[in-house]
Amino acid sequence: MKNLIRKSVQALDGYVPGEQPQGSDVVKLNTNENPWLCSVEVHDILREIDMAALAKYPDPVCTEVRKVIAENLSVGIGNIFAGNGSDEVLALCIRAFVERDGGSVGFFDPSYSLYPVLANIEDVETRPVALDENFGWQMPDGYESSVFFLTNPNAPTSLLFPKEKVEEFVCSFPGVVVIDEAYVDFASETCMDLATQYKNVLVCRTLSKSYALAGIRFGYCVGDKELIDALYKIKDSYNVNTLTQEVARVALLDHGTMEAITTAVKNSRKLMTEELQALGFDVLPSETNFLWVKPPKPGAKKIFEELKKRNVYIRWFEGDRTGDYLRITVGSDAQTMLLVEALEDILGKGKSDG
Template sequence: MRIAKSVQNLEAYVPGEQPKSQDVVKLNTNENPYPPSPQCAAVLKDFDLDKLRRYPDPVFRDLRAALAELNGTVPERIFIGNGSDEVLSLAAKAFVENDEQIASLDPSYSLYKTLAAIRDVAWVPVGPDLRTAQVGSKVALALITNPNAPTGTLKEIDEIAAFSRVFRGVLLVDEAYADFAPVNCMSLATAAENTNVLVMRTFSKSYSLAGLRVGYCVGPVDLIDALYKIKDSYNVDALAQAVALAAVKDRAHFEDTVAQVVESRGKLTDALRARGWDIPESHTNFLFARPPAPFKADELFAKLRENNIFVRYFPGEKTGDRLRITIGTPQQNTRFLEVLDLLTGGHQDG
């Protein structure tokens, strides 16, 4: 059996650890600490099993209509994927020739580099300031996470809009965390004059549906049509479509859980800064935090794990001095701080 050289040499994307034990404080994969809408539970309870005999709607008509209304556009400008990762994978296939390149911020979502390697094309960094970014003529797809991961920082709409006007390729703005931020770029995607901007969202974070695998993007009809041409026949199952639709319709639950996460984010930021940690302002559901000297991020990561506190550590020159800490419930955040104080001797700034 022959394995392609690009796959043989591939550095695979490593997802966050999913421990089997329930006796952990899990702050490592940016999941929502609160349950999905009760309306999702009602769908699961009442779902007609006979529907599973048949293939699901391949073009997600009900869900697309709801998302179109939510985002102020038309269904023809929406594509739905099996998680936003599928949208990214399809974009790398649809918009990049074999001799072209994929660009992203650095650091950013590490899957972007993996997608370029799978396509056997070059990945190149762009930014950090998109207003002055020099992008080579071979860059066909720019993947800009906003707010960014793992840093949590937010670019203003004007900066991204300016970049889109000079960039000749497809700009995909990955807004996985946008619901926790004060602004977003959806208006760029829905604008009538838009020719090259896709804005992508996920149900994994703000909707508490990471286990369901639903994501979508909004943009020009020709780009959306290209994604439909190459997707799997029935890429989003009937149950996922029904549950996601229920989540979209329950705006009150959505807004309540997002508000709780944002409130807890502020409190945890203040608590860690009081202990001497360096934390850039986050507009996401996580913090990218550097511990005070003499403590090392990798050592604290290991010690926290030994105490059933799971956070995320990314080795590397640009990320290795920090931990990425998902915002949990107030009880989870308190437990994290208690264990952290035990490990650091209750280190306080100054």
């Protein structure tokens, strides 16, 4: 059977998503989903969908939703690519901009763990750049790659890299820089304008986080028309379905709901930060909808395991750089207090055990 499967695929370690536990008693803080409801306009448009339209193929280039994005960002529609989640956009960037013979993909370590998987699928070299002990970065002298994925704010570290430093890197980098802004609506700064200033920059965004629409799988990127046209050449024939296009369109028009959601997340982020610090956690200054924290004894792995026993789900990433930390999604205030109660129980047991 193995001879039917590419050798590189046989050797591949696939992407490992966060668990999706079910049940009303589960406190789910492990996949950076939004605990608040999306725009009511989404509810309305779903009721208005013409069932006959579902018998037809969707618009292959997402014209109407791209018009909304273009107006929101004051860019041309020809500068926008729409995809089946931002993950599709990332995958297409490797296929479009990285030669299989001699090309390479760069990214920070730690960062989004899908990047090396996408590179390995395409049989291209990966060139990770290790972050320092404070999760900051300095590019090595003479560093090159065909594409560099720069997540800003970064995941899982939650930190925002200064725009000035990002721009300095863009100006000196010979390849394509994909600035992944999945969490930018929770941050104090964006690099979107770099996508229109520099021909080697794409800025990628998603509706999964700040729009509370992870289930529809819609993402997009903005950049030079030549780069965007290359992505359209190689995308699947009808890559974004009709329902997703309509839901994305009305959600992107409802600025008020998105702003209310992000404000609520920021407020809950502050509460969770204060509660965890009171328990002795080292909390990095987050500009995302999650926290990257270093817990006290009994340590990250043990706390992760004990929380899971109590139906509280967070993320722990094994490894030298990440193993001492936990990533915790910012949930509702009620979820935060349930997390705190569970942690108080765990830490109390840990102290009594010595």
